[in-house]
Amino acid sequence: MTLSPEEWQAVVLSLSVAGRSVLLSLLPAIGMAWLLARGRFPGRTLLDACVHLPLVVPPVVVGWGLLMLFGIQGPIGGLLQSWFGVRLVFTTEGAALATAVMSFPLIVRAVRLSLEGLDAGYEAAAQTLGAGPLDRFLTITLPLMSPGILAGTVTAFAAGLGEFGAVITFASNIPGETQTLPLAIYSATQTPGGEWVAARLALVSFSLAIAGLLLAEVLSRRMQRLLGRV
């Protein structure tokens, strides 16, 4: 089975969009997870609910919301356009942004779980040994929550490969620009005689998902060993 250049393009674009979306959401998600797990402030429950919105709202609605905010007429999109000449709608970057918003809660959840499962006694011990806040975070907290970060990253990447609704609504379905794997499969099914294309791309999707899961498993085992849990 060989893929046509157009099909390859969709695969590579999917990987690129998913990768960029993770890069975009990883740090803010770790910060948000920290805030939700350790922070004590009014409105925490409300913030928690807002973070999880993309999981429960239809993806098309998220895409529409992004269009309102980041569209050329939108309050943020307008500023980006006039100040930096950056346009997000109908671009690969826009697709990555839409994917990042969708996968943000997935990373937050995984990281937060690992943070809440982390024994605060280790950080207290580091503190008595003379480690300040940033030092403690980098040498103790971050390594100990890395399995959660890894799990969140892999899940977000895998989910990002398949993001459909938000991407097609915000970034549209432009081959080579925003037409990721699921969008290409959708287009193929809408084209007469496209069944084989759809089947080939579906198989690619399937293989990528399996490979991702296996990679996550291997990495997770190695990490557990590094953390001395085995």
Add this chain to the structure above:
Amino acid sequence: MLQVALRHRFPSASRAAGRDSSPRAANRDGFALDVAFEGLADGVTMLFGPSGCGKSTILAAVAGLLRPQHGRVALGGRVLLDTAAGTWLPPEQRRCGVVFQDARLFPHLSVATNLRYGLRRAPADATGPGFEEVVALLGLDDLLDRRPARLSGGEKQRVALGRALLSRPALLLMDEPLAALDGGRRAEVLPFLARLRDVARLPILYVTHALDEVDALADHLVLLQAGKVLAAGSVEALALRTDLPLAARRDAGAVLAASVVSHDLARGLTRLGFAGGHLLVPLRPEPPGSQARVRLRARDVAVATQQPQGLSTQNVLPAEVVGLGAAPTPHEAFVRLRIGPTEVLSRITRDSVERLALTPGMQVWAVLKAVTFDRG
């Protein structure tokens, strides 16, 4: 000199809800702590009391891991905490090395990296034993490359001791370091603790509810009960107090500082000297001149009104009755005797007290049936 004065009341269940849901905090509903005591500048000050008496809370407040509502903690003129003056040093600036009950070795770091964690963060001008010295002292040589998950409980505690000591602390805090270990492991770690105490030349604040640790390690005792200080003083002084819970222990009795005077190899005896006289005990391994702490259990001390003849024990010393006190059982009494400047306790039946008509000021003979060693 370590000075500690703390007042703290944990919020009751309704107010604490949602703020701290750890089981430990839940147990502390409405618990009030109100203590003031001083610790030795060099040596082990032991906080002793039953579970829930607040001793671990005190340790956490000294380390800075708990912020008390009122209090002052000063270590040799350095104020770590003074709520009245608004002083609060964060734990990382207090230089209090803590050995936790559960060791808390960092699971992702090797033993060697764990040991160096505090050392690398110690102030440049702080002095203390070096890495090699501590590794040798605690016998950690074979463990250095291992991860904490592959250590036994006793090994973990030894590494935790080394890690705390290597952070070059100004004060060592030990929170029941042996409580999580079974009998065999305790016996394995206890000698290392004694060695560390002798080498570290540091003030050590040690929390425990185990008497064998008090006997083996304590220089100064602070007895706690329900968040209050019941009594504080030297081990020798408190051992003579018949009004304290300590008197109820089976081996209650006087604790004496003694020194090895000479050995009689032919007779298999060692002569010990203490303020007030000499004691003969079965041959000891310590060389002449070394210090020892011996315990004269009250139930091993008999009283005679005339110098006894034909006894198997050779330790019969002239003494004066100082006073009588109630024993934990109704038919027994404690007799306080003075041998020279040293006081000892005898636990005999009330019937014997009446038969011998013991009264304060009376000259008697103290018959010591056994001498046990707390510390060689």
